[in-house]
Amino acid sequence: xxIILYEYASGGGYAGQKLPTxxxxxxxxxxxxxxxxxxxxxxxxxxxxxxxxSRLNPPLDADxxxxxxxxxxxxQLLTSLAKINDSIYIIAPETGQTLQTIVELAEKTGKTxxxxxxxxxxxxADKALLYAHLKEQGFPVPKNLLINVSNTFQKTRKTxxxxxxxxxxxxxxxxVGCNGLSILxxxxxxxxxxxxxxxxxxxxxxxxxxxxxxxxxxxxLLATKNTALAVSLNRQNIAMTGPEQFxxxxxxCVPLDHPFKQEAFDLSEKVVKSINGLWGYxxxxxxxxxxxxxxxDVNPRLTTSYIGLRKVVNFxxxxxxxxxxxxxxLPDKPENRGIACFLKxxxxxxxxLTFKNTANMDTVVSPAFPLExxxxxxxxxxxxxxxxxxxxxxxxxxxxxxxSIIG
Numbered sequence: 001x002x003i004i005l006y007e008y009a010s011g012g013g014y015a016g017q018k019l020p021t022x023x024x025x026x027x028x029x030x031x032x033x034x035x036x037x038x039x040x041x042x043x044x045x046x047x048x049x050x051x052x053x054s055r056l057n058p059p060l061d062a063d064x065x066x067x068x069x070x071x072x073x074x075x076q077l078l079t080s081l082a083k084i085n086d087s088i089y090i091i092a093p094e095t096g097q098t099l100q101t102i103v104e105l106a107e108k109t110g111k112t113x114x115x116x117x118x119x120x121x122x123x124x125a126d127k128a129l130l131y132a133h134l135k136e137q138g139f140p141v142p143k144n145l146l147i148n149v150s151n152t153f154q155k156t157r158k159t160x161x162x163x164x165x166x167x168x169x170x171x172x173x174x175x176v177g178c179n180g181l182s183i184l185x186x187x188x189x190x191x192x193x194x195x196x197x198x199x200x201x202x203x204x205x206x207x208x209x210x211x212x213x214x215x216x217x218x219x220x221l222l223a224t225k226n227t228a229l230a231v232s233l234n235r236q237n238i239a240m241t242g243p244e245q246f247x248x249x250x251x252x253c254v255p256l257d258h259p260f261k262q263e264a265f266d267l268s269e270k271v272v273k274s275i276n277g278l279w280g281y282x283x284x285x286x287x288x289x290x291x292x293x294x295x296x297d298v299n300p301r302l303t304t305s306y307i308g309l310r311k312v313v314n315f316x317x318x319x320x321x322x323x324x325x326x327x328x329x330l331p332d333k334p335e336n337r338g339i340a341c342f343l344k345x346x347x348x349x350x351x352x353l354t355f356k357n358t359a360n361m362d363t364v365v366s367p368a369f370p371l372e373x374x375x376x377x378x379x380x381x382x383x384x385x386x387x388x389x390x391x392x393x394x395x396x397x398x399x400x401x402x403x404s405i406i407g
Contacts, residue, residue: 001322002044002085003114005062006078006102007031008092011048012068019052019371021378022248025344026304028058029366029380030091033307035062037318046085048077052371056352059360059367075105082109089114089321091302093176094125096202099301114325116300120277124300127173127207137274139267140294142287143210146173149194150204156194157187160208167211170194170243172201178247183211183240192243212296214289216240217256219268220305221282222320224328228272228282230265231313231334233258234305236285237343251343251380253388254308255336264293271295280325281306281317307365308340311384340384341391345399349377350406358405363398368406 009019009027031047038045039061046064054067066077082088088106090113092099104118115121123129128146135141145163147156160168170193172180180200182193197206216236222229235256239248258264268284275298283303286293310317314335323329347368350358358379359367368377379402383394 001087002046003038004046004048004078004081004085004088005031005034005038006048006074006088006090006092007034008090008098008102010050010053012050012071012074013092013098015050015068015071015073018373019050019369021346021369021371021374021376022344024369025366025378025380026249027091027366028053029307029342030302030304032058032060032365033310034089034091034302034318035060037310037316039063041316041319041322043318046081048074053369056355056369058369074102078102078105079109082106082111085111087112087114089302094121094301095172095174095176095179095200097122097125097174100125112326114280114321116279116282117277120275121300124275124278124298125174127171127175127297128205130298131207133275134271134295137271139271139274140292142169142212142294142296145208146205147208148204149198149206153190156190160187160190164208164210169207169209169211169240170197171207171209172197173203173205173207174201177249178238178240181240181247182243183247184243189243196243209296212287212289212294214287214294215258217258217264217286217288218252218299218303218305219264219284219286220254220303220309221268221272221284222324222330223272223279223282224324224330225279226328227330228269228278229330229334230268231331232305232309232336233261233264234308249304249344251341252305252308253339253341253391254305254312255339258288260288260293264288267293267295271298280321304342307380307382308342311340311382312336312338338384338386339388339391340382341388341395342380342382343395343399344378344380345402347377347379347402347406349374354406358402361398361401363394364402368402 283299366380
């Protein structure tokens, strides 16, 4: 099959803008991993790549790469390249309806897309609509309120005090990862938390949510039009902060062993099956509280956990996505072998020489790019082993080696 892979951050979504290093590390890491897996499946892979990255000749095993210099080029290239390809796979954030808009464009080309339906993505990406659906279906979700960002402080405080208690979580309706997210311990933090949301989202409403104490995890699933299969429970390395700082997703470990693993699998499968138009690779974010799992988000797209999961499953994950979407077929007995941990780490901006010396290291999934407009850089590293201790040790050794070269 001839397939176009378009990953937003590395593929020109920020053309004409400064490339955010942390988002780029995740995006390029996913693109590189997907490209390798589709190639191993015998597919012919075409990529769009930001021209700033293309000039550096980063490690990518694609058949064809088209550099993107201007903001309007991704849309033009996707439309024209679709004519000589069989399918398209989009990896992009839901913020500002980015993912759903690009998937809709891909659908209009008439070629097969490996994404969920654009109309379904639109519904799932809106957390207010998602929580309403989950609550209606009887799934366990944290208590939450939808609040207008333009409300006065007094009105917001009164609305919250009537139904929720501190600590609370504030987050954008269309947020991805931890962007715009804050934990509030008291009402005096409301103003700064709303300002943080406004800096990340243009939506006129935001979510105020009960804080559930527990472990932040995700479940990676493969879904056909009729059913869903939980493949892995994943630990999330998340820094959740107050409104004065930026919350961040920093990586994770795959798989995670936990007493609520089966409950998390069963719940996630039911959630995905309850939403028509979700298929392919789906991620469900949960909090494993002391008493039970709670659903906090559904990601209608490929998630960063793919980077670790592909290392431990007993099948080609890209092929499994194809089979799920194109053939309504799921793996018979998914099994995980060993543990893979992945980590984003900020670095000094490398020189061209240190970039070349680190880009092809076995433990480097996404290299630290020497981009002129950025004072620092960010790499995404991978460590694996038979046990969590071995995988964690491998990550630490990878960091040491990377820093010894970059400085």
